[in-house]
Amino acid sequence: MQQDTHTYHDVYLAKQPVFDDAGSLWGFELLYRGDLNATSAQFTDSDLASLAVTAAAGLCTEADLKGGLHIALTFSSKSIISGVPEALPPENLIVEVQEAQALDPELKPALTRLAEKGYRIAVADYQARTGAEWLVSLCGYLLIDVIGFEPREIIHIVTTGKSFGKTLMAKKVEDVTTQQLAASLGCTLFQGYFFKHPEIVSHRTLSSHEAGRLRLLKIIQRGDLELEELTEAIRSDVGLSYRLINYLNSPFFGIRHTIRSVEQAVTLLGWRQIVDWLRVIILADFAVGDTGRELAFASVQRARFLELAAHALGADEEAAKTRFLLGLFSLLDVMLATPMDELVDPMNLDTEIAVALLGQNNEFARWLGLAISFEKGDWKGLDSAVKSMDLDPAVIARSYAEALDWTSMLMMEMPSNDGR
Numbered sequence: 001m002q003q004d005t006h007t008y009h010d011v012y013l014a015k016q017p018v019f020d021d022a023g024s025l026w027g028f029e030l031l032y033r034g035d036l037n038a039t040s041a042q043f044t045d046s047d048l049a050s051l052a053v054t055a056a057a058g059l060c061t062e063a064d065l066k067g068g069l070h071i072a073l074t075f076s077s078k079s080i081i082s083g084v085p086e087a088l089p090p091e092n093l094i095v096e097v098q099e100a101q102a103l104d105p106e107l108k109p110a111l112t113r114l115a116e117k118g119y120r121i122a123v124a125d126y127q128a129r130t131g132a133e134w135l136v137s138l139c140g141y142l143l144i145d146v147i148g149f150e151p152r153e154i155i156h157i158v159t160t161g162k163s164f165g166k167t168l169m170a171k172k173v174e175d176v177t178t179q180q181l182a183a184s185l186g187c188t189l190f191q192g193y194f195f196k197h198p199e200i201v202s203h204r205t206l207s208s209h210e211a212g213r214l215r216l217l218k219i220i221q222r223g224d225l226e227l228e229e230l231t232e233a234i235r236s237d238v239g240l241s242y243r244l245i246n247y248l249n250s251p252f253f254g255i256r257h258t259i260r261s262v263e264q265a266v267t268l269l270g271w272r273q274i275v276d277w278l279r280v281i282i283l284a285d286f287a288v289g290d291t292g293r294e295l296a297f298a299s300v301q302r303a304r305f306l307e308l309a310a311h312a313l314g315a316d317e318e319a320a321k322t323r324f325l326l327g328l329f330s331l332l333d334v335m336l337a338t339p340m341d342e343l344v345d346p347m348n349l350d351t352e353i354a355v356a357l358l359g360q361n362n363e364f365a366r367w368l369g370l371a372i373s374f375e376k377g378d379w380k381g382l383d384s385a386v387k388s389m390d391l392d393p394a395v396i397a398r399s400y401a402e403a404l405d406w407t408s409m410l411m412m413e414m415p416s417n418d419g420r
Helices: 046-055 062-068 077-081 099-103 107-116 133-138 151-162 176-185 210-222 227-235 238-248 262-285 293-312 317-329 332-336 340-347 351-357 363-376 379-388 393-411
Strands: 008-020 025-033 070-074 093-098 120-124 141-145 167-171 199-206
Touching: 077 093, 077 107, 093 099, 093 107, 099 133, 107 120, 107 133, 120 133, 141 151, 151 167, 151 176, 167 176, 227 238, 227 262, 238 262, 238 293, 238 317, 238 332, 262 317, 293 317, 293 332, 293 363, 293 393, 317 351, 317 363, 332 340, 340 351, 351 363, 363 379, 363 393, 379 393
Parallel strands: 025 070, 070 093, 093 120, 120 141, 141 167
Antiparallel strands: 008 025, 008 199
């Protein structure tokens, strides 16, 4: 099968460390980058940049978040009003807002709602502008860019900010003189090349099929979808399922128990947060190309076949859902052009599923081999697998046929790249 170059895209972020006045690491600021070699955020749409950074927040490792370290993300006015920050948990997150955005009349109620839900707010590019007092009153941090200002200007800005009783962060500190001046005026957090250059991190992730995702976005915007229907919609999309499992099993959430199914993930998040997450992922992905139709179809069909066969042979609901996940993720290495071992580790999958996806022999691997034999028309291999697993050939054949029909119906509205 020919690899579709539009089945994935690379996401790049700059992790800029922030230190306190004792020289200890306070946290990181995540910044959008267009490619691996970019030294600044080159983008024409701040809303898309906000979405891209939010969607890729799972790049934060457990080490990034240990000991209560903070992760600061900048959001545009539109993304805040749309509820984008709520796709991330508030425990470690610092929501950055440019001081100049205070002039947007719709921003105040949206930020007030975030603050009431426990999100901490930071005012970036603080310059003591007139009309931004309400924004300063809501925030806990004032971020002051000290580069490009004369010492007397820095003194005025920092002194004014200090009078509000907020925590002050000096940004873009490039020399010891500026650092010492900011510290003497009351800044207790520092960031800049004087301390450390940002680290560029990248992550390869699945792209969206725009037609299917747009349809899902319209449905959730109407708000008339039941949680069970929403779960089914996510389950039918290999990209969404992968990212949802990866997202919840990331250190950002600190969930003690491994998430093993889409149903479990949706139940844990609940309607509001899963919808917020979907909006972020879908809107962020509209900036890239289509997913590979053949790979998506094969993944969903395989997943459904394994689930139906499990049900037909008397497996309980949890076992059937686990088989679905196994089939759904079994082509991820092809989709992302990335070795499977690099994909399995971050997802923190159930050990038995991970072992099977890595090509090692266990019960799940045998089921995967059964599905692959059917797909390839390897009847000799299929017959051997059915006999060795003591399966009913009629049940297996019926499950495969039903899975094919189900997947065809599910995906028939999704046009191919050439419009056919």
